Amino acid sequence: MRHKFPISNFQFPVLLLLFFASCEKVIPIDDDPSAAKLVLNGLPVPDSRAFVYFAHTGFFLDPSTDHPVAGASLTLTANGIPYTSDSVSRCRYFFPYTVAEGDTLGIHVSTPQGDIYGQTYVPYRPRLTDIAVANRAPGTALRYYRALFTLHDLPDYREYYNLTVSVRDSGLRRNDWQRTIDTIDTVRTTYFLLAENPEITGSNSLVIPMMGYLYTRNLFLDSAINGQPCRIALDILNIVDTNEIPPFKHEYTVTLQSLTPARLRYLIDVSRQTSSGNFFTEQSQVRSNLDGALGVFAGAASSSFSFNPDTLR
Numbered sequence: 001m002r003h004k005f006p007i008s009n010f011q012f013p014v015l016l017l018l019f020f021a022s023c024e025k026v027i028p029i030d031d032d033p034s035a036a037k038l039v040l041n042g043l044p045v046p047d048s049r050a051f052v053y054f055a056h057t058g059f060f061l062d063p064s065t066d067h068p069v070a071g072a073s074l075t076l077t078a079n080g081i082p083y084t085s086d087s088v089s090r091c092r093y094f095f096p097y098t099v100a101e102g103d104t105l106g107i108h109v110s111t112p113q114g115d116i117y118g119q120t121y122v123p124y125r126p127r128l129t130d131i132a133v134a135n136r137a138p139g140t141a142l143r144y145y146r147a148l149f150t151l152h153d154l155p156d157y158r159e160y161y162n163l164t165v166s167v168r169d170s171g172l173r174r175n176d177w178q179r180t181i182d183t184i185d186t187v188r189t190t191y192f193l194l195a196e197n198p199e200i201t202g203s204n205s206l207v208i209p210m211m212g213y214l215y216t217r218n219l220f221l222d223s224a225i226n227g228q229p230c231r232i233a234l235d236i237l238n239i240v241d242t243n244e245i246p247p248f249k250h251e252y253t254v255t256l257q258s259l260t261p262a263r264l265r266y267l268i269d270v271s272r273q274t275s276s277g278n279f280f281t282e283q284s285q286v287r288s289n290l291d292g293a294l295g296v297f298a299g300a301a302s303s304s305f306s307f308n309p310d311t312l313r
Contacts (some may be wrong), residue, residue, distance in 0.1 A: 038293040044099045055091040077106035118290040118297035123258035125301040127152040135312040143238040155227025160264045162257040171248035195237040254302040262289040262298035
């Protein structure tokens with residue numbers, strides 16, 4: 001018996017097959033180990049032991065995550081004094097030196113493939129005083145807090161600042177999808193709006209409201225406040241999650257980082273990589289400040305304060 005089928009029954013599968021057939025292309029893959037690139041990353045901060053990550057890139061089908069470089073010798077110079085690496089753990093080379101504010105650091109790596117050089121300085125921690133936090137919307141479905149503090153900027157010293165707000169969630173929360181009660185203990189970045197700061201809001205304006213959050217740019221320079229105390233106000237907003245089971249806790253932490261120019265570029269490049277959200281776009285490269293290798297050697301210093309909204313009036 002001969003059957004007749006409407007053409008629409010086959011239209012989508014045929015078009016889909018033609019789409020993939022038309023996109024077929026043979027792409028050569030270079031898996032030559034000699035083509036691997038040297039990579040060094042060092043992000044020193046005050047009061048931490050100095051270390052850098054040093055390895056070479058690997059073939060993307062290689063299941064291992066660390067690729068050590070044979071025959072490498074690393075030396076850290078801190079304020080003109082050299083220190084040789086005294087321990088290695090998973091391509092992390094540690095030095096017998098504790099980083100301090102105002103340090104001038106250099107890194108020299110000798111390898112069979114060539115030498116690598118990098119240098120940076122470690123900024124001073126931002127000085128924050130007159131810290132105050134208030135609950136702007138008590139008893140409502142909106143978590144809305146105003147955090148105030150004074151930033152004392154160093155005179156005649158170019159500062160690049162990165163402002164972030166994170167919250168630690170801990171307690172029990174109902175999971176409507178799985179009909180369970182989950183134990184939560186996580187730290188996440190939350191969103192804020194720089195308010196009433198005419199000196200620095202030029203590059204920190206509101207971008208877009210989405211899902212109850214306010215997204216802002218959080219990087220600014222000290223060019224408008226050079227050496228002057230600056231009163232900073234943050235409006236921190238979140239929607240109350242009705243699935244949280246009291247007494248569910250939230251601890252907010254406001255952190256202000258002082259960055260070197262290379263650390264600033266690093267944050268911008270990493271942010272671009274993680275925020276594109278488009279599978280078909282090429283990942284942007286992290287700009288390097290090293291001679292002889294990929295990667296970043298750049299310092300930063302931070303100050304922070306925390307508050308528990310349950311203690312606010």
